[in-house]
Structures are given as C-alpha cells and as structure tokens.
Amino acid sequence: MIETALAKGRELPPWVGTEPDLNPGDDFFLTAFYDLSTCRQYSESVPGHIPWTAIAEYSDRSGLYPETAAGFIRVIRSMDSVFLQWHAGKQKQEMDKQQRRSKYNPSRNKTGKY
Numbered sequence: 001m002i003e004t005a006l007a008k009g010r011e012l013p014p015w016v017g018t019e020p021d022l023n024p025g026d027d028f029f030l031t032a033f034y035d036l037s038t039c040r041q042y043s044e045s046v047p048g049h050i051p052w053t054a055i056a057e058y059s060d061r062s063g064l065y066p067e068t069a070a071g072f073i074r075v076i077r078s079m080d081s082v083f084l085q086w087h088a089g090k091q092k093q094e095m096d097k098q099q100r101r102s103k104y105n106p107s108r109n110k111t112g113k114y
Contacts, residue, residue, distance in 0.1 A: 037083075047084060050077075056069070056073065
C-alpha cells in the first residue's frame, strides 16, 4: 500500500507508520490470535471461525487458570469476529472492483479480439 501510494504521488494517511499503544499482555493475545488463525477452515477462500476447541486447547497449553481462560476465549472470539467482518468487507470490495472492471471493459468476442 505504501509503495503504491508513493508511486502515484499520493499522501500517506496519518495512521501509516504509527503503531498502536499496547497494554501489558496485549502481545500474548495478538500472538495467540495469529497462532490460532492457522486452525481456521476455509471454504471457497472464505475463512471460517477459529474453532472453540483450538482456543481452549491453546489456553490449556499456555497454562491459563480456568477463570482466566474464559476471558481469553471471549477475547479471541471477539478478535476473530472482527477479522471475519474485515475479511468479508475486503472480499466485497474486490468483487465490486471486478464488477466495475467488467462493466467498463468490453468482453472479448469469440476471436479473442475486443
């Protein structure tokens, strides 16, 4: 994204190059989410939810106490929901982009010419 904007002479948004402030322990949740994302199933390039069983096992293997594990599971599931919403929006943008291209670009005829 940065390279494209710079190549086109566009200004970068203010949030580019800044990292969010992390609270102590946030890195644990981020690492867990990235690790657990490898457990999700895909159907026709559409990601599914991270399985509850994978989150619970991660919690157990990380040595979380049962009362902490419940909160951990809620946080990961919330992160997963946000990711899935973001991914659906990204797919919709790509589909809209393809539809606009096909609308404005003539279809090839049987000879392969425009």
